[in-house]
Amino acid sequence: MKAKQITTMALLTAIALGLYFLEAQLPAIVPIPGVKPGLANIITLFSLYMLGRRDTFFVLIARILLASLFAGHLMSLLYSLSGGLLCYGVMLILFPLVTEKQVWAISICGAIAHNIGQLITAALVMGTWSIIAYLPVLMISAVLTGLLTGICAQVVISRLKNVFIK
Amino acid sequence: MKNNRFWIIAFAVLLCVSALAWWFISYGNSGTEKIAKIYKAGQLLYTIDLNKVDESYEITVGDKQYNTILVENGRISITSASCPDQYCVHQGSISGGGLPLVCLPNQLIIKIETTSDDDVDIVSY
Numbered sequence: 001m002k003a004k005q006i007t008t009m010a011l012l013t014a015i016a017l018g019l020y021f022l023e024a025q026l027p028a029i030v031p032i033p034g035v036k037p038g039l040a041n042i043i044t045l046f047s048l049y050m051l052g053r054r055d056t057f058f059v060l061i062a063r064i065l066l067a068s069l070f071a072g073h074l075m076s077l078l079y080s081l082s083g084g085l086l087c088y089g090v091m092l093i094l095f096p097l098v099t100e101k102q103v104w105a106i107s108i109c110g111a112i113a114h115n116i117g118q119l120i121t122a123a124l125v126m127g128t129w130s131i132i133a134y135l136p137v138l139m140i141s142a143v144l145t146g147l148l149t150g151i152c153a154q155v156v157i158s159r160l161k162n163v164f165i166k
Numbered sequence: 167m168k169n170n171r172f173w174i175i176a177f178a179v180l181l182c183v184s185a186l187a188w189w190f191i192s193y194g195n196s197g198t199e200k201i202a203k204i205y206k207a208g209q210l211l212y213t214i215d216l217n218k219v220d221e222s223y224e225i226t227v228g229d230k231q232y233n234t235i236l237v238e239n240g241r242i243s244i245t246s247a248s249c250p251d252q253y254c255v256h257q258g259s260i261s262g263g264g265l266p267l268v269c270l271p272n273q274l275i276i277k278i279e280t281t282s283d284d285d286v287d288i289v290s291y
Contacts, residue, residue, distance in 0.1 A: 031256035033270045075271060097167050105173035112180075122270060127208025130277040133264045136188035143177050143184075 008051065009059050016043035016063040021070070032134060034118050035141040038111055038149055044088065045107055045153035049100070050164050053092060060088055078125070079118050086117030103157060107150025111142035191264035197280030200262060202242045204235065207273040216240050216261075216278070231272045242276060244269065 019039040029035060040063060047056040064084050068077035090113035095106050115138040123129050167173070200216040206227050214237055222238040224245070233247040233254060243259030247269055254269035266277035 028251070028253065031253040033251075033253055033268065073271070075273075079270075094167075099168050101170060102168070102173060105170070105177075108173075108177060122268075125208065125270075125273055126205055126268070126275045127210075128203075128205055128275060128277070130264075130266045131268060131275060133191050133266060134268075136184040136191065139180060139184040140188070143181055147177075 005051075005055070009047075009055055009062075012043050012047050012051075013059050013062045013066070016040040016059065017066055017070075019043065020063065020067050024071075030137075032137060032141075033122075034115055034134070034138050036145070038114065038145050039152075041087065041107060041110055041114070041146075042149045042153045042156070044084075045091065045103060045110070045150070046156055046160075048091060048095060049103070049157050050161070057088065060084055075125075079121055082121040083114040083118040087111070087114035089113070100154070100158065100161075103154035104147060104150030107153055108143055108146030111146030111149070112139060115139070115142045193263060197262075199280050200240060201279045202237070203277055203279065205275045205277075214242070216242060227274060228272055233269050233272055233274050235276065242278070243267070244274075244276070247272065 017040075019042070023037050023039050026037070043063075044056060044060055047059050051059070064077070064080045068074075068080055087110040091106050091110040094109055098106060116135075119131065119135060119138060122131050198217070202212075202214045202216050203210055204212040204214070204225070204227065211227060212225065216237070217240060219237055219239045222236060225235045225237060227233050227235065228248075231248050233249075234245050236243050236245045236259075238259075241259045241261045244254040244257070244267055247254050249269055249271040251271070254267055254272075254274070257267050260267055260276070260278055262278055262280060266275050268275045
């Protein structure tokens with residue numbers, strides 16, 4: 001792997017980490033676990049379009065591992081991994097099927113997948129499927145926050161795609 | 167899938183369906199039975215018939231990672247907890263409906279069932 005490539009991936013990981021911790025400082029809008037802006041997904045999307053699938057996977061895993069390391073809870077690692085991997089998988093499958101004007105839609109799909117992944121993990125940890133009752137509100141949250149981060153990612157990608165050199 | 171209209175419609179439908187489902191889950195359930203079940207780390211710890219509660223009392227679940235649960239007639243809520251985000255405390259009380267009280271860091275979930283086929287007042291396991 002070239003040094004420039006590694007540096008770019010490290011830089012994106014750092015930005016994603018920064019965004020993740022920034023939004024952790026924001027007070028929650030509703031006391032429902034899983035409703036959050038999801039800003040780090042902007043980086044995942046950007047990386048998917050600019051660096052490709054494999055490098056994005058590494059950036060994602062590195063960010064999740066480091067964030068859980070700094071946060072200090074093993075449980076958060078479990079939730080982050082399940083949400084993050086499902087989100088990545090869904091975005092991976094969908095992004096070749098759409099144009100660059102649909103990045104916002106891919107972001108929402110990723111957000112939906114992320115919340116579903118975390119909800120399933122929560123149900124398995126809790127030992128009861130009752131927590132599925134939160135699915136509707138999490139879907140609404142996913143659409144809204146996914147739209148926000150998706151628009152950000154789409155704008156950044158369209159502005160930088162001509163100047164970003166891998 | 168390559169035009170925006172498809173996605174706009176799809177997400178609008180999802181939003182409407184979700185809003186309806188949420189309304190239904192929160193307010194649709196109205197049985198007279200109120201059996202509260204408290205789960206910790208996958209284990210059912212307590213089953214409480216909220217209709218048979220005369221005087222309110224508190225249960226503390228867990229020691230270092232604890233939640234203090236207030237059991238009242240017809241209602242149950244979490245009044246204090248050790249978790250960093252305190253979502254469970256801010257969720258208020260539930261007295262029916264489909265939404266449970268959850269504390270993810272402490273792996274605690276409290277749900278109310280409005281039908282039940284045992285008639286115990288309180289059981290601990």
